[in-house]
Amino acid sequence: MAVRRHIWPIVLGTLFTAFVLISVAVGFDPGKEMGSNFLGFLLQMLKVLPPVFVVIGLFEVWVKTETVERHLGHGSGLKSYAWAILMAGGTVGGLHVALPVAHALRVKRARLGVVLAMLSAAGICRIPMTLFEASFLGWKFTGVRFLVSLPLVIVTSALLGRWFERSGYELPDLEGR
Amino acid sequence: MIVLYVMAAVLLVISLLANREKTVKALRIALRRFTKIAPAFVVMLVLVAVALYLLPEQTVLHTLTPESRWMAVAAGLGVGSISVMPGFIAFPLCGTLLSRGAPYMALSAFSTALMMVGIVTFPLERTYLGWRLALARNVTSLLVALAVAVATGIFFGEIL
Numbered sequence: 001m002a003v004r005r006h007i008w009p010i011v012l013g014t015l016f017t018a019f020v021l022i023s024v025a026v027g028f029d030p031g032k033e034m035g036s037n038f039l040g041f042l043l044q045m046l047k048v049l050p051p052v053f054v055v056i057g058l059f060e061v062w063v064k065t066e067t068v069e070r071h072l073g074h075g076s077g078l079k080s081y082a083w084a085i086l087m088a089g090g091t092v093g094g095l096h097v098a099l100p101v102a103h104a105l106r107v108k109r110a111r112l113g114v115v116l117a118m119l120s121a122a123g124i125c126r127i128p129m130t131l132f133e134a135s136f137l138g139w140k141f142t143g144v145r146f147l148v149s150l151p152l153v154i155v156t157s158a159l160l161g162r163w164f165e166r167s168g169y170e171l172p173d174l175e176g177r
Numbered sequence: 178m179i180v181l182y183v184m185a186a187v188l189l190v191i192s193l194l195a196n197r198e199k200t201v202k203a204l205r206i207a208l209r210r211f212t213k214i215a216p217a218f219v220v221m222l223v224l225v226a227v228a229l230y231l232l233p234e235q236t237v238l239h240t241l242t243p244e245s246r247w248m249a250v251a252a253g254l255g256v257g258s259i260s261v262m263p264g265f266i267a268f269p270l271c272g273t274l275l276s277r278g279a280p281y282m283a284l285s286a287f288s289t290a291l292m293m294v295g296i297v298t299f300p301l302e303r304t305y306l307g308w309r310l311a312l313a314r315n316v317t318s319l320l321v322a323l324a325v326a327v328a329t330g331i332f333f334g335e336i337l
Contacts, residue, residue: 009216016223030230038226045218049211051185057207058188061199092181094263095298096218099305100210116310120318123292129264136272137284141329145285148328149321156317164310172307174213 045096052097056104065108072110081154084114088121098122106171113161120153217304224297225261232260234270241279241287246335249283250326254319257290261297282330289325293318 020038023031072080091098102115125146134142192200237260240252262270271284294315295302302311330336 006216009219012223013219016226034226034230037229038222041222041225045222048181051181053207053211054185054189054204056210057203057205058192058200060206061203062192094261094292095295096221096301099302100214103305116314120293120314120321123318124289126264129268129292132264132268133271133288136268137275137281140332141281141285144329144332145289145325149289149325152321152324156321160310160313160317164313169307169310171310172304174210174305 048092048097052100056100059104060107063108068105068108068110072105072114074111076111076114080111080114081117081158084118085121085125085150085154088118089125089127091122091126092128095119095122103171103174111161112165112169113158116161117154117157120157121150124149124153214301214304217301221298221301224300228260228297229262232256234266237270237287238274238277241274241283242277246280246282246330249280250286250323250330253283253286253326254290254294254322257287257322258294258315258319259296260291261295262291264292267291280330280335281333282326282335285329286322286326289322290319293322 016034016038020031020035022028023035070076072083087101088098091101098119102119105118106112106115130142130146133145189200192203237256240256241249243249243252267288271279271288274284274287275281296315299311299315302314305311306314327336
Protein backbone atom coordinates (compact mmCIF):
# COMPACT_ATOMS: atom_id res chain seq x y z
CA MET A 1 0.00 0.00 0.00
CA ALA A 2 2.65 2.46 1.09
CA VAL A 3 4.90 1.09 -1.63
CA ARG A 4 2.27 1.56 -4.28
CA ARG A 5 1.62 5.15 -3.32
CA HIS A 6 5.31 5.99 -3.45
CA ILE A 7 5.95 4.06 -6.64
CA TRP A 8 7.29 7.08 -8.56
CA PRO A 9 9.83 8.26 -5.98
CA ILE A 10 11.03 4.67 -5.56
CA VAL A 11 11.41 4.03 -9.29
CA LEU A 12 13.04 7.40 -9.95
CA GLY A 13 15.33 7.15 -6.94
CA THR A 14 16.45 3.64 -7.86
CA LEU A 15 17.06 4.50 -11.51
CA PHE A 16 18.97 7.62 -10.56
CA THR A 17 21.13 5.81 -8.01
CA ALA A 18 21.89 3.05 -10.52
CA PHE A 19 22.73 5.63 -13.19
CA VAL A 20 25.11 7.49 -10.89
CA LEU A 21 26.79 4.31 -9.63
CA ILE A 22 27.32 3.03 -13.18
CA SER A 23 28.61 6.47 -14.20
CA VAL A 24 31.13 6.39 -11.40
CA ALA A 25 32.15 2.84 -12.33
CA VAL A 26 32.73 3.59 -16.02
CA GLY A 27 33.86 7.19 -15.50
CA PHE A 28 30.91 8.89 -17.26
CA ASP A 29 31.37 12.53 -16.25
CA PRO A 30 27.82 13.93 -16.67
CA GLY A 31 26.50 11.16 -14.43
CA LYS A 32 29.17 11.82 -11.84
CA GLU A 33 28.37 15.51 -11.86
CA MET A 34 24.65 14.87 -11.40
CA GLY A 35 25.48 12.58 -8.51
CA SER A 36 27.57 15.20 -6.78
CA ASN A 37 24.87 17.83 -7.44
CA PHE A 38 22.37 15.52 -5.78
CA LEU A 39 24.55 14.91 -2.74
CA GLY A 40 25.33 18.61 -2.39
CA PHE A 41 21.66 19.58 -2.40
CA LEU A 42 20.71 16.68 -0.15
CA LEU A 43 23.20 17.80 2.48
CA GLN A 44 21.96 21.38 2.20
CA MET A 45 18.37 20.21 2.75
CA LEU A 46 19.25 17.97 5.65
CA LYS A 47 20.94 20.92 7.30
CA VAL A 48 17.94 23.25 7.05
CA LEU A 49 14.96 20.95 7.38
CA PRO A 50 15.22 19.43 10.88
CA PRO A 51 14.84 22.72 12.80
CA VAL A 52 12.11 23.83 10.38
CA PHE A 53 10.06 20.73 11.04
CA VAL A 54 10.64 20.97 14.78
CA VAL A 55 9.31 24.53 14.75
CA ILE A 56 6.32 23.42 12.66
CA GLY A 57 5.61 20.63 15.15
CA LEU A 58 5.71 23.08 18.05
CA PHE A 59 3.52 25.49 16.10
CA GLU A 60 0.89 22.80 15.56
CA VAL A 61 0.80 21.86 19.21
CA TRP A 62 0.93 25.28 20.83
CA VAL A 63 -0.65 27.81 18.51
CA LYS A 64 -4.42 27.82 18.66
CA THR A 65 -6.39 27.62 15.46
CA GLU A 66 -8.44 30.63 16.58
CA THR A 67 -5.31 32.77 16.86
CA VAL A 68 -4.21 32.00 13.33
CA GLU A 69 -7.74 32.38 12.06
CA ARG A 70 -8.15 35.75 13.75
CA HIS A 71 -4.93 37.18 12.27
CA LEU A 72 -4.70 35.38 8.96
CA GLY A 73 -8.15 33.98 8.39
CA HIS A 74 -11.33 35.33 6.87
CA GLY A 75 -12.29 38.79 8.03
CA SER A 76 -8.73 39.60 9.08
CA GLY A 77 -8.52 42.15 6.28
CA LEU A 78 -5.55 43.59 4.47
CA LYS A 79 -3.32 43.39 7.51
CA SER A 80 -3.09 39.63 7.05
CA TYR A 81 -1.28 40.18 3.76
CA ALA A 82 1.21 42.44 5.50
CA TRP A 83 1.85 39.56 7.90
CA ALA A 84 2.30 37.21 4.97
CA ILE A 85 4.93 39.47 3.40
CA LEU A 86 6.72 39.91 6.73
CA MET A 87 6.77 36.16 7.32
CA ALA A 88 8.08 35.63 3.80
CA GLY A 89 10.85 38.16 4.44
CA GLY A 90 11.98 36.19 7.45
CA THR A 91 11.98 32.83 5.69
CA VAL A 92 15.25 31.03 5.20
CA GLY A 93 15.87 28.65 2.34
CA GLY A 94 13.48 28.45 -0.56
CA LEU A 95 10.21 26.83 -1.46
CA HIS A 96 11.21 23.66 0.35
CA VAL A 97 10.94 25.55 3.65
CA ALA A 98 8.05 27.83 2.72
CA LEU A 99 5.80 24.96 1.55
CA PRO A 100 5.58 23.03 4.84
CA VAL A 101 5.08 26.32 6.69
CA ALA A 102 2.32 27.32 4.28
CA HIS A 103 0.61 23.99 4.72
CA ALA A 104 0.75 24.23 8.52
CA LEU A 105 -0.80 27.71 8.39
CA ARG A 106 -3.58 26.56 6.11
CA VAL A 107 -4.37 23.64 8.41
CA LYS A 108 -4.85 26.23 11.18
CA ARG A 109 -7.39 27.97 8.95
CA ALA A 110 -5.35 30.81 7.51
CA ARG A 111 -6.96 32.22 4.40
CA LEU A 112 -5.79 30.52 1.21
CA GLY A 113 -4.91 33.83 -0.43
CA VAL A 114 -2.66 34.78 2.49
CA VAL A 115 -0.92 31.42 2.34
CA LEU A 116 -0.31 31.77 -1.40
CA ALA A 117 0.97 35.32 -0.96
CA MET A 118 3.42 34.08 1.65
CA LEU A 119 4.64 31.32 -0.67
CA SER A 120 5.22 33.56 -3.67
CA ALA A 121 6.61 36.43 -1.65
CA ALA A 122 9.10 34.06 -0.02
CA GLY A 123 10.70 33.90 -3.46
CA ILE A 124 10.93 37.65 -3.84
CA CYS A 125 11.79 39.27 -0.59
CA ARG A 126 13.77 37.04 1.73
CA ILE A 127 15.93 39.58 3.49
CA PRO A 128 19.41 38.04 3.08
CA MET A 129 18.73 37.41 -0.58
CA THR A 130 17.60 40.97 -1.12
CA LEU A 131 20.84 42.35 0.26
CA PHE A 132 22.67 40.13 -2.15
CA GLU A 133 20.57 41.16 -5.09
CA ALA A 134 20.97 44.87 -4.41
CA SER A 135 24.71 44.60 -4.03
CA PHE A 136 25.07 42.96 -7.43
CA LEU A 137 22.37 44.73 -9.44
CA GLY A 138 21.81 47.96 -7.56
CA TRP A 139 19.04 49.23 -5.29
CA LYS A 140 17.17 50.74 -8.20
CA PHE A 141 16.74 47.32 -9.78
CA THR A 142 15.67 45.70 -6.53
CA GLY A 143 13.35 48.61 -5.76
CA VAL A 144 11.52 48.35 -9.06
CA ARG A 145 11.26 44.61 -8.76
CA PHE A 146 9.75 44.88 -5.27
CA LEU A 147 7.37 47.73 -5.96
CA VAL A 148 5.93 45.97 -8.98
CA SER A 149 5.98 42.37 -7.89
CA LEU A 150 4.70 42.55 -4.30
CA PRO A 151 1.38 44.27 -5.10
CA LEU A 152 0.90 41.91 -8.03
CA VAL A 153 1.63 38.92 -5.82
CA ILE A 154 -0.90 40.10 -3.24
CA VAL A 155 -3.62 40.76 -5.80
CA THR A 156 -3.12 37.53 -7.75
CA SER A 157 -2.84 35.46 -4.56
CA ALA A 158 -6.01 36.98 -3.15
CA LEU A 159 -7.89 36.29 -6.37
CA LEU A 160 -6.57 32.74 -6.71
CA GLY A 161 -7.30 32.07 -3.05
CA ARG A 162 -10.84 33.32 -3.30
CA TRP A 163 -11.45 31.44 -6.52
CA PHE A 164 -10.20 28.12 -5.13
CA GLU A 165 -11.95 28.56 -1.79
CA ARG A 166 -15.24 29.25 -3.54
CA SER A 167 -14.95 26.01 -5.47
CA GLY A 168 -14.48 24.22 -2.14
CA TYR A 169 -10.84 23.33 -2.78
CA GLU A 170 -9.00 21.58 0.03
CA LEU A 171 -5.26 21.03 0.33
CA PRO A 172 -4.12 17.40 0.22
CA ASP A 173 -4.32 15.73 3.60
CA LEU A 174 -0.81 15.12 4.94
CA GLU A 175 -1.94 14.00 8.34
CA GLY A 176 -1.59 10.33 7.46
CA ARG A 177 -3.98 8.16 9.37
CA MET B 178 21.21 28.90 9.41
CA ILE B 179 22.61 28.99 12.95
CA VAL B 180 19.85 31.41 13.91
CA LEU B 181 17.33 28.80 12.83
CA TYR B 182 18.88 26.12 15.01
CA VAL B 183 19.11 28.46 18.00
CA MET B 184 15.48 29.47 17.53
CA ALA B 185 14.30 25.86 17.25
CA ALA B 186 16.37 24.88 20.30
CA VAL B 187 15.11 27.78 22.45
CA LEU B 188 11.49 27.11 21.52
CA LEU B 189 11.98 23.43 22.19
CA VAL B 190 13.41 24.05 25.65
CA ILE B 191 10.64 26.51 26.55
CA SER B 192 8.06 24.04 25.32
CA LEU B 193 9.69 21.22 27.28
CA LEU B 194 9.63 23.27 30.48
CA ALA B 195 6.02 24.26 29.92
CA ASN B 196 4.62 20.88 29.04
CA ARG B 197 6.48 17.68 28.43
CA GLU B 198 3.66 15.74 26.82
CA LYS B 199 2.86 18.46 24.32
CA THR B 200 6.53 18.69 23.37
CA VAL B 201 6.77 14.98 22.71
CA LYS B 202 3.65 15.26 20.62
CA ALA B 203 5.18 18.16 18.67
CA LEU B 204 8.30 16.14 17.91
CA ARG B 205 6.14 13.22 16.79
CA ILE B 206 4.27 15.53 14.43
CA ALA B 207 7.58 16.92 13.14
CA LEU B 208 8.90 13.45 12.40
CA ARG B 209 5.69 12.27 10.78
CA ARG B 210 5.49 15.35 8.56
CA PHE B 211 9.08 14.85 7.54
CA THR B 212 8.81 11.17 6.63
CA LYS B 213 5.55 11.82 4.83
CA ILE B 214 7.13 14.37 2.52
CA ALA B 215 10.54 12.69 2.11
CA PRO B 216 9.66 10.86 -1.13
CA ALA B 217 8.60 14.12 -2.81
CA PHE B 218 11.89 15.64 -1.69
CA VAL B 219 13.85 12.81 -3.28
CA VAL B 220 12.06 13.39 -6.58
CA MET B 221 12.76 17.09 -6.39
CA LEU B 222 16.44 16.55 -5.61
CA VAL B 223 16.88 14.20 -8.56
CA LEU B 224 15.24 16.75 -10.89
CA VAL B 225 17.34 19.55 -9.41
CA ALA B 226 20.53 17.55 -9.89
CA VAL B 227 19.70 16.89 -13.54
CA ALA B 228 18.54 20.47 -14.23
CA LEU B 229 21.69 21.88 -12.69
CA TYR B 230 23.79 19.74 -14.99
CA LEU B 231 21.78 20.62 -18.11
CA LEU B 232 21.72 24.35 -17.32
CA PRO B 233 25.13 25.32 -15.98
CA GLU B 234 26.09 28.99 -15.63
CA GLN B 235 27.66 29.02 -19.09
CA THR B 236 24.38 28.03 -20.73
CA VAL B 237 22.47 30.68 -18.81
CA LEU B 238 25.07 33.24 -19.80
CA HIS B 239 24.79 32.24 -23.42
CA THR B 240 20.98 32.23 -23.52
CA LEU B 241 20.39 35.55 -21.81
CA THR B 242 22.49 37.74 -24.05
CA PRO B 243 20.93 37.44 -27.52
CA GLU B 244 20.41 40.27 -29.99
CA SER B 245 16.76 40.98 -29.31
CA ARG B 246 15.64 42.21 -25.88
CA TRP B 247 12.36 40.38 -26.06
CA MET B 248 14.15 37.16 -26.87
CA ALA B 249 16.30 37.78 -23.81
CA VAL B 250 13.18 38.26 -21.67
CA ALA B 251 11.61 35.09 -23.03
CA ALA B 252 14.85 33.22 -22.39
CA GLY B 253 15.04 34.68 -18.89
CA LEU B 254 11.53 33.48 -18.08
CA GLY B 255 12.21 30.04 -19.52
CA VAL B 256 15.60 29.47 -17.95
CA GLY B 257 14.43 30.96 -14.66
CA SER B 258 11.44 28.63 -14.51
CA ILE B 259 13.47 25.51 -15.20
CA SER B 260 16.58 26.10 -13.18
CA VAL B 261 16.98 26.08 -9.45
CA MET B 262 19.83 27.89 -7.81
CA PRO B 263 20.28 29.62 -4.49
CA GLY B 264 20.38 33.42 -4.41
CA PHE B 265 24.05 33.54 -3.57
CA ILE B 266 24.78 31.92 -6.93
CA ALA B 267 22.01 33.53 -8.96
CA PHE B 268 22.71 37.19 -8.22
CA PRO B 269 26.46 37.16 -8.83
CA LEU B 270 25.58 35.38 -12.07
CA CYS B 271 23.16 38.22 -12.87
CA GLY B 272 25.97 40.67 -12.18
CA THR B 273 28.16 38.86 -14.72
CA LEU B 274 25.30 38.79 -17.21
CA LEU B 275 24.81 42.53 -16.80
CA SER B 276 28.46 43.24 -17.56
CA ARG B 277 28.18 41.03 -20.64
CA GLY B 278 25.36 43.15 -21.99
CA ALA B 279 22.20 41.38 -20.83
CA PRO B 280 19.35 43.89 -20.55
CA TYR B 281 17.99 44.68 -17.08
CA MET B 282 14.55 43.45 -18.08
CA ALA B 283 15.92 40.00 -18.93
CA LEU B 284 17.68 39.81 -15.57
CA SER B 285 14.47 40.85 -13.87
CA ALA B 286 12.55 38.15 -15.78
CA PHE B 287 15.20 35.58 -14.94
CA SER B 288 15.52 36.30 -11.24
CA THR B 289 11.78 36.68 -10.61
CA ALA B 290 10.92 33.50 -12.49
CA LEU B 291 13.80 31.70 -10.80
CA MET B 292 12.45 32.46 -7.35
CA MET B 293 8.71 32.25 -7.99
CA VAL B 294 8.23 29.62 -10.68
CA GLY B 295 9.54 26.13 -10.16
CA ILE B 296 9.18 23.37 -12.72
CA VAL B 297 11.54 20.99 -10.95
CA THR B 298 10.03 21.78 -7.55
CA PHE B 299 6.56 21.15 -8.95
CA PRO B 300 6.28 17.55 -7.67
CA LEU B 301 7.00 18.81 -4.16
CA GLU B 302 4.62 21.73 -4.47
CA ARG B 303 1.92 19.42 -5.79
CA THR B 304 2.25 17.23 -2.72
CA TYR B 305 1.54 20.20 -0.47
CA LEU B 306 -0.96 22.20 -2.51
CA GLY B 307 -2.52 19.67 -4.85
CA TRP B 308 -1.77 19.88 -8.55
CA ARG B 309 -4.52 22.30 -9.57
CA LEU B 310 -3.51 24.97 -7.09
CA ALA B 311 0.21 24.37 -7.65
CA LEU B 312 -0.28 24.79 -11.40
CA ALA B 313 -2.39 27.92 -10.97
CA ARG B 314 0.17 29.47 -8.65
CA ASN B 315 3.05 28.77 -11.03
CA VAL B 316 1.24 30.09 -14.08
CA THR B 317 0.24 33.33 -12.34
CA SER B 318 3.78 33.68 -11.00
CA LEU B 319 5.10 33.41 -14.54
CA LEU B 320 2.74 36.20 -15.62
CA VAL B 321 3.83 38.30 -12.64
CA ALA B 322 7.46 37.75 -13.67
CA LEU B 323 6.63 38.94 -17.18
CA ALA B 324 4.90 42.05 -15.84
CA VAL B 325 7.84 42.79 -13.57
CA ALA B 326 10.24 42.40 -16.49
CA VAL B 327 8.22 44.84 -18.61
CA ALA B 328 8.10 47.34 -15.73
CA THR B 329 11.85 47.02 -15.27
CA GLY B 330 12.34 47.60 -18.99
CA ILE B 331 10.25 50.77 -18.88
CA PHE B 332 11.97 52.05 -15.77
CA PHE B 333 15.48 51.49 -17.11
CA GLY B 334 14.55 53.01 -20.46
CA GLU B 335 15.02 49.78 -22.39
CA ILE B 336 11.59 49.89 -23.96
CA LEU B 337 9.25 52.77 -24.89
